[in-house]
Amino acid sequence: MSDTSPAPEPLGLRKLSRLGLAIAVTGALIQLVLAVYYLAMAHSPSPHDLPVGVVGTAEQQAQAQQLEADGEFTVESYADADALQQAIRERNAYGGVAFAGNNPTLYVASAASPSVANLFKAQYTKVYQQQIADQVTSLTAAGKPVPVATVAALTTPPPVTDVVPLPEDDSAGSSLGFVIQALCLGGSIASIALGRLRRLTERSARRGLGHASLLVVYALGSSAVALLAMALFGVGDQADHFTLFWGLALISLAVTASTAAFVALIGPAGSLIGGLYFTVGLIISGSSIAPEMLPRAGHTVGQLLPPGAGATVARDAMYFPDAATGSAFVVLAAYALGGLAVILYCNTAANRTRFTQALLRRSSGGGEVVGSSDA
Numbered sequence: 298m299s300d301t302s303p304a305p306e307p308l309g310l311r312k313l314s315r316l317g318l319a320i321a322v323t324g325a326l327i328q329l330v331l332a333v334y335y336l337a338m339a340h341s342p343s344p345h346d347l348p349v350g351v352v353g354t355a356e357q358q359a360q361a362q363q364l365e366a367d368g369e370f371t372v373e374s375y376a377d378a379d380a381l382q383q384a385i386r387e388r389n390a391y392g393g394v395a396f397a398g399n400n401p402t403l404y405v406a407s408a409a410s411p412s413v414a415n416l417f418k419a420q421y422t423k424v425y426q427q428q429i430a431d432q433v434t435s436l437t438a439a440g441k442p443v444p445v446a447t448v449a450a451l452t453t454p455p456p457v458t459d460v461v462p463l464p465e466d467d468s469a470g471s472s473l474g475f476v477i478q479a480l481c482l483g484g485s486i487a488s489i490a491l492g493r494l495r496r497l498t499e500r501s502a503r504r505g506l507g508h509a510s511l512l513v514v515y516a517l518g519s520s521a522v523a524l525l526a527m528a529l530f531g532v533g534d535q536a537d538h539f540t541l542f543w544g545l546a547l548i549s550l551a552v553t554a555s556t557a558a559f560v561a562l563i564g565p566a567g568s569l570i571g572g573l574y575f576t577v578g579l580i581i582s583g584s585s586i587a588p589e590m591l592p593r594a595g596h597t598v599g600q601l602l603p604p605g606a607g608a609t610v611a612r613d614a615m616y617f618p619d620a621a622t623g624s625a626f627v628v629l630a631a632y633a634l635g636g637l638a639v640i641l642y643c644n645t646a647a648n649r650t651r652f653t654q655a656l657l658r659r660s661s662g663g664g665e666v667v668g669s670s671d672a
Contacts, residue, residue, distance in 0.1 A: 331576060338580050342412065342590035344369040349417075350381045350393030350404075357396050378402070385409075385460045388613065388620035391587070392417045392460075401425070406461040408616035410587035411470040418457055425455040461616050466531035473615070474584040476523055476532075477608050480545065481579065484552035485571025487515050489560070505644030509637045512553045516633075520546035533615045541614035544622075547629045548607035554636025555603070561643040574604055584608035600625070603632050 348371045351361040364370040375381040378395040385392060385406045391413045392405040403421045405414040463470050523545050527533045533541060552574055559567030581591055581599030588596045588605070599605035606628035613620040 334577065335580055338591055338595045339586055342586050344413075344416070345589055345591070345593050345596065346371045347413065347587075347589040348373065348390045350375050350384055350390040351396075352376070352378055352381050352393070353396030353401075361394070378404070382458075382460045383619070386617060386619045388617050391589070394421065400456075402456045402458060404458050404460050406616075407459050407463045407470065408461040408612075410590070411463065413587050413590065414459070421457070422455055463616075464531070464535065466534070471585065472527070472530070472532045473608060473612055474579075474582075476527065476545075476611065477548070477582060477584045477604055478575070478579055479526075480519060480523060480548050480607065481552055481571075481575050481604055483519060484516075484549045485556055485568075485575060487519075488512070488553040488556040488571060489568045502641070502645040505641040508557065508644070509554075509640050512550060512557060512637065512640075515553060516546045516550035519549040536615040537618050540618075541611065544607070544610040544614050544626075544629075547626070547633055548603060548610065551603040551607070551629045551632035551636070554634075554640070555632040556636070558636040558639035561640055574602065578602040578604040581605060582608045584612075601628060603629060 345368065347369060349364070350373050351358055352375050358374045361372050364372050373384070373390060375384060375393070381390065381393045381395055381404055384390040385404060388409065391409055392403065394401050394403055403417060405417050407414040520542050524538070524542060552571065556568060556571040559570045561567070578599065581595040582602070582604035583599060584604065588599060591599065600609065606625040609625040610622050610629065613622045
């Protein structure tokens with residue numbers, strides 16, 4: 298039998314115009330908010346409590362402590378150059394200066410942040426050459442000859458040691474940001490797709506276990522694929538691969554499980570949380586800009602989101618095996634386990650509610666109730 302129901306009336310031109318205008322205005326407002334947010338976070342990265350170290354005499358250490366006056370740096374004193382380098386390997390300092398009389402050496406870690414390492418080098422070179430220039434000025438003003446070594450120091454770059462350098466295959470240090478971006482985007486899409494797949498069956502404890510299991514399996518596969526992609530370009534060859542594999546898997550599970558949990562709680566609109574991870578969380582994750590180079594609020598919030606905690610875990614596994622990453626793992630585990638718990642609860646609770654309703658209907662003679670297959 299042919300469908301004889303009347304076709305819906307086409308929208309009038311005026312209504313279409315209003316709808317189009319509303320969409321355009323909404324799009325423009327979203328663009329404005331994101332543009333302001335991105336520029337506020339990253340238009341001019343500058344240090345905020347950036348940890349640095351110093352080795353030297355009491356006077357030299359006191360001079361270095363003056364860097365803390367404007368809140369840009371946090372200065373820590375170390376007994377010797379070896380202790381300073383170990384602090385850098387443990388991510389307790391981004392770099393520092395070890396004085397040996399009048400021959401200081403700058404220590405940096407480009408793997409922690411190329412921009413911070415370059416900042417240290419530029420500032421150190423400027424101060425170093427200014428001190429040499431002051432010595433020359435003092436000697437010439439007193440009518441004394443300038444030693445050849447002093448003249449050579451003006452044209453010779455000061456000594457710099459890169460304690461944890463970036464590998465040649467990742468000389469710009471951008472690979473980490475790309476990996477985290479791919480994990481977040483892929484995880485968000487997978488979470489939405491897997492959630493729609495589970496809608497084909499009724500909510501139940503079995504469905505909840507199935508959904509949770511699929512998310513775990515996807516996370517493991519996602520981590521393996523990420524490692525394969527990195528291996529194709531020689532990224533992370535010297536990494537702690539065991540820690541890196543489980544770290545990447547936990548990042549993926551944190552994104553997918555938490556997104557799926559929001560969908561289970563509030564419906565399809567919950568999938569927007571995955572978009573927020575990608576659009577809002579990545580810029581403050583520390584994967585491209587060192588966390589201490591972000592505004593303090595961005596630094597704090599960023600490390601409490603899966604992209605930020607994930608960037609810390611992945612970077613340390615790749616370049617800083619001596620660093621303590623417990624807090625970052627705790628953040629990821631909270632999102633992953635919390636999300637899985639919500640998924641299991643929503644499915645189990647819904648099943649119990651329908652079972653109770655069915656018993657009540659039967660006891661009152663109303664017959665069996667068949668549950669719906671909502672998300």
